[in-house]
Amino acid sequence: MSASIKGKLINTRTLSDFHGGIHPNEMKSLSNLTPITKAAIPPKLILPLQQHIGKASQVIVEVGQHVLKGEKLADADGMISVALHAPTSGVIDNILDHPIAHPSGQTDLCIILTPDGKDEWCELDACEHYEHLSVIKIQSKVREAGVAGMGGAGFPTEVKLHPPHHDKVATLILNAVECEPYITADDRLMRERASEVVQGMEIMAYALQPGECLIGIEDNKPEAITALREAVKDTRIEICVIPTKYPSGGEKQLIKILTDKEVPSGKIPADIGVMCQNVGTAAAIYRAVRFGEPLISRVTTLTGEGIQQRGNVEVLLGTPIDWLLSQYGYQAEKTERLIMGGPMMGFTLNHANTPIVKTTNCILAPSANDLPLPPPAQACIRCGLCAEACPATLLPQQLYWFSRAQEYDKAEHHNLLDCIECGACSYVCPSSIPLVQYYRHAKGEIKQLKQDQQKSDQARERFEARQFRLEREQAEKDAKRKARAEAAAKAQAAKKAAEAAQPADVNQKTDSESPITDPVDTKKASIQAALERSQAKKSVQAIEIEVPDLDALKTAWDKTQSKLEKMHDALDNAKENNPEQVEKLTRAVEKNQMRVNQAKQAWEKASASQSLEAQPSIVPEAEKAPAPDIDALKTTFEKSLAKLEKMQDALNNAQPEQVEKLTRAVDKNKVRVQSAEQALKDAKQSIQDGEL
Amino acid sequence: MALLTLSSPHAKGPQRTSTMMRWVIAMTLPGLFMQTLFFGWGNLHNVLWCTLVAIACEAAVLKLRKRPIGFFLNDYSAVVTAVLLGIALPPFAPWWVSLVATSFAIIFAKHIYGGMGYNPFNPAMVGYALVLVSFPVAMTTNWATPLPLLEQPASLLDTLNIIWGQIPITDALTGATPLDTYKHEIAHSLSDTVLENPIFGAGFSLGWEWVNLAFLAGGLVLLALKVIPWQTPVGLLVGLAIPSLLLGSDADQTAPLVIHLLSGATMLAAFFIATDPVSSCTTTRGRLIYGFGIGLLTYIIRAYGSYPDAIAFSVLLMNFAAPLIDVYTQPRTYGYVDAKRGSKAKEKN
Structure with a gap:
């Protein structure tokens, strides 16, 4: 049979291949021989608000409220989020933290719904022909229906129905590979509802307008291929049958096989014009657009020797797994673990009381015969089988050594972060080393280290800023003290010089007397000397009269200046707290400013006239004049610096969504600090220049 | 109900390190057979003798290092080292040459570095190089003349006596x-x-x-x-x-x-x-x-x-x-x- 069918599976397309890959036992026939059955309505449904990637949905119902089947229970919160609907009619029993299916076994907010057994639909918005709808309408229908990627990742589907911003979608790929052993949910879905899948893909193609539409499917599903072939007649969809190899169903690997393109490290398929969707998602899109049905159930494979009635069931979202298994002959004694997903990438459940969610494609209850417990790990002998199997072309054996030795920089250099955790390396490892677990741990550590690094960078910046401020303040203080001391010394010197002026004249007289012997000259000289004496006396008098005057002026100026500063402060305060007083105060400030200017002018005039006669007095003027200016600048600078520190504190304690905003604010403030610092520096420089 | 939690992947391929080692040992047998056919019992004896020494050394070191002896002996890596040495050493190499080579290979070249998987040098070759440098005469004069060229090949008993130093080797047997x-x-x-x-x-x-x-x-x-x-x-x-x-x-x-x-x-x-x-x-x-x-x-x-x-x-x-x-x-x-x-x-x- 298989030979005749494989004969028909000729591809018109040249396929590429990816490096590595493995061929584990497929074990698909355990569950793919019987049609999909419908699971009963459980006595209680547990609906986690987060069944997808992105933000959790927001509850819009109340406890005690009666809801109909398909009624919206929670709304999408933001762009990357989806809505949640009632899988059947009933009463909202509670909204509480409940264990969810997550590798960590954590709890999350869930809506508990008690079905009333009537299974009564709410009104649905059906649509015969999707072509009559606008693309935007289709996108909103998919969004409203709460469709998220059903292959396992759970990415909101609506987001992937928008073509990339500046680019067209060249290739739309429907991922029908289902390469994980044991899982047959997509296989059965395609066999039984191929037309739904194909029509779902056509709706996606209508929204995205891709250059080509491909369905990638492994050659181990001949019945599904036949059904799809039938369904794609008269469409532009091309079916690409690919050789069975794990993990061909990995998005990046499938893209490589079908298009020979590689998704660059750190990028997404849309960046190279490729969009991938899962077959289950396609069927859900079809039902959402055609019948207006929200995503409230899914096909899940129940398999493994721990379950008697193995097969695929269409099960309501929120059905507790323990209840579901009890309906299908679960033999707890045969199995020690329950795996959600497949044996390669699935995770073990901590509790069976967790619910089925949008991404649950398989519940595997393996016996020791199915999946024996791993033997104890032996030493790595660097045989390199893992590197041969790695679909990302990494060197798992090296990554293992680096991860173990906590040499995370080397691990990163060996592209650890490009590991897709497919498990092929662990599968082939002859020493049975849990390699993937090491990589997960190392990835987590690297992430943590990066966060810590960012935090410590910020802390260091803050500390340095503070240190700088303290040092500068100290320097300012020292400079002030020095300036005061110098001014005092100079004033002292000026006094001495003035006192010394008298005796100097006497000396001058004797000096000028001695060489002059001519009587006329002597007479002339005595007159000259007399004139000079009176001159000197006058200048001394001038100093004696004018110095106290100058001090008085200075005091007056200082007083008005300090008053002005106080008023400025009051004004600042008012601006923040008391807007109605601002105008009044502003006027007062202006008035005072005038007074200050007058006082300053008077003082300057006085000191300038004095400086013509006494050189030293010019120095205090040059030194003192810009001083208040600097103080003001300094205050601004300090204020902005202190603000910056506070903001950086806030940033460190900030919620993730606020970080961006705060970072921008901090940057802005940094500019302010810099400009204040610059102004201060300029002012200081000008003083220095003045001194020189 | 308490469920077992394990990290993925849960499936495991059939390949095992000890199986690989056993295949290596098994595939040396045709060569060892030819050696015995053309050069007498010497290599076969050496293989067995080296294996005995290797297992003894491995067990002793594992005991000293407080490691589970059975678990590590089961990986067969010590036996591979011993078999390779037994094949590589001259057929009439005295027993103590094999002893030194094997024990050095296991104790120093392998376990000093941390045991299987951690040795930077091939243990068998470290042992071989040691005796080649240390005992050049024993390592160059004990190669056997091919049996077809001998009128009277050494019997199993003669070979044992020569290796264990009971009787001196005759010139005709070596070349x-x-x-x-x-x-x-x-x-x-x-x-x-x-x-x-x-x-x-x-x-x-x-x-x-x-x-x-x-x-x-x-x-x-x-x-x-x-x-x-x-x-x-x-x-x-x-x-x-x-x-x-x-x-x-x-x-x-x-x-x-x-x-x-x-x-x-x-x-x-x-x-x-x-x-x-x-x-x-x-x-x-x-x-x-x-x-x-x-x-x-x-x-x-x-x-x-x-x-x-x-x-x-x-x-x-x-x-x-x-x-x-x-x-x-x-x-x-x-x-x-x-x-x-x-x-x-x-x-x-």
Whole structure:
């Protein structure tokens, strides 16, 4: 049979291949021989608000409220989020933290719904022909229906129905590979509802307008291929049958096989014009657009020797797994673990009381015969089988050594972060080393280290800023003290010089007397000397009269200046707290400013006239004049610096969504600090220049 | 209900390290059979004796290191080391030479570095090189004359008595190896004259060619079973063949290609010694370079050095280079334009 069918599976397309890959036992026939059955309505449904990637949905119902089947229970919160609907009619029993299916076994907010057994639909918005709808309408229908990627990742589907911003979608790929052993949910879905899948893909193609539409499917599903072939007649969809190899169903690997393109490290398929969707998602899109049905159930494979009635069931979202298994002959004694997903990438459940969610494609209850417990790990002998199997072309054996030795920089250099955790390396490892677990741990550590690094960078910046401020303040203080001391010394010197002026004249007289012997000259000289004496006396008098005057002026100026500063402060305060007083105060400030200017002018005039006669007095003027200016600048600078520190504190304690905003604010403030610092520096420089 | 939680993947392939080791041991048997057929009981005795010593040493060290003895003995790595030494040592090598080589290989070359998986050098070759340097007489005068050339081959009992020092060895039983003979005689003779020596048989090396072909056959089985990678043996044989074709094209100057390939320990080295995964390169291209280096060094030492064969030294020298080669032969990861090279510190961007 298989030979005749494989004969028909000729591809018109040249396929590429990816490096590595493995061929584990497929074990698909355990569950793919019987049609999909419908699971009963459980006595209680547990609906986690987060069944997808992105933000959790927001509850819009109340406890005690009666809801109909398909009624919206929670709304999408933001762009990357989806809505949640009632899988059947009933009463909202509670909204509480409940264990969810997550590798960590954590709890999350869930809506508990008690079905009333009537299974009564709410009104649905059906649509015969999707072509009559606008693309935007289709996108909103998919969004409203709460469709998220059903292959396992759970990415909101609506987001992937928008073509990339500046680019067209060249290739739309429907991922029908289902390469994980044991899982047959997509296989059965395609066999039984191929037309739904194909029509779902056509709706996606209508929204995205891709250059080509491909369905990638492994050659181990001949019945599904036949059904799809039938369904794609008269469409532009091309079916690409690919050789069975794990993990061909990995998005990046499938893209490589079908298009020979590689998704660059750190990028997404849309960046190279490729969009991938899962077959289950396609069927859900079809039902959402055609019948207006929200995503409230899914096909899940129940398999493994721990379950008697193995097969695929269409099960309501929120059905507790323990209840579901009890309906299908679960033999707890045969199995020690329950795996959600497949044996390669699935995770073990901590509790069976967790619910089925949008991404649950398989519940595997393996016996020791199915999946024996791993033997104890032996030493790595660097045989390199893992590197041969790695679909990302990494060197798992090296990554293992680096991860173990906590040499995370080397691990990163060996592209650890490009590991897709497919498990092929662990599968082939002859020493049975849990390699993937090491990589997960190392990835987590690297992430943590990066966060810590960012935090410590910020802390260091803050500390340095503070240190700088303290040092500068100290320097300012020292400079002030020095300036005061110098001014005092100079004033002292000026006094001495003035006192010394008298005796100097006497000396001058004797000096000028001695060489002059001519009587006329002597007479002339005595007159000259007399004139000079009176001159000197006058200048001394001038100093004696004018110095106290100058001090008085200075005091007056200082007083008005300090008053002005106080008023400025009051004004600042008012601006923040008391807007109605601002105008009044502003006027007062202006008035005072005038007074200050007058006082300053008077003082300057006085000191300038004095400086013509006494050189030293010019120095205090040059030194003192810009001083208040600097103080003001300094205050601004300090204020902005202190603000910056506070903001950086806030940033460190900030919620993730606020970080961006705060970072921008901090940057802005940094500019302010810099400009204040610059102004201060300029002012200081000008003083220095003045001194020189 | 309490469920077992385990990290994915939950499925496990059939390959096991101990199975791989057992395959390696099993595939040496054809070669060992040929050795016994052409050179007597010596190698078979050595293999058994070395195995006994290796297991004893391994168990003793594991006990000292407080490790589970049964668990580690079960990986068969000590037995592989012992078997390779037993095959490589001269058939009539005294018992204490084998003892020193094996115990040094297990205790120093392997466990001092942390046991299986942690040894930077091939343990068997470390042991071999030690006795080759320390006991040159015992290591060069105890090669057996091929049995077809002997009127009265040594019986099993004689062989045991000779190895255990009960009776002295007779000159007729031992002789120089073909590689050694060719190297020394070609200096003052022509190829045809040298090849007249009966130890060359029909132009190759009597007995040695069958031993080498048997190891080649065993090695091909290992290749087919994916127990060993193909790059290392291919690299080694190419590395040995190229210089012997280029430089040794004149058989009147140096040994010709067939003698290089089918005499000495060439095939044993290519498929069983150089392929020790722990101490060799681990990248695909790295293994080609690593094998090529061993082949090239082997040729150089055989042609210009003072030792008749050179596998041990070549392997050890390339063991030194393996980590560096690995760092410079990383493959191109999916999603990257170029392969990364070197260590992080040297990366420019």
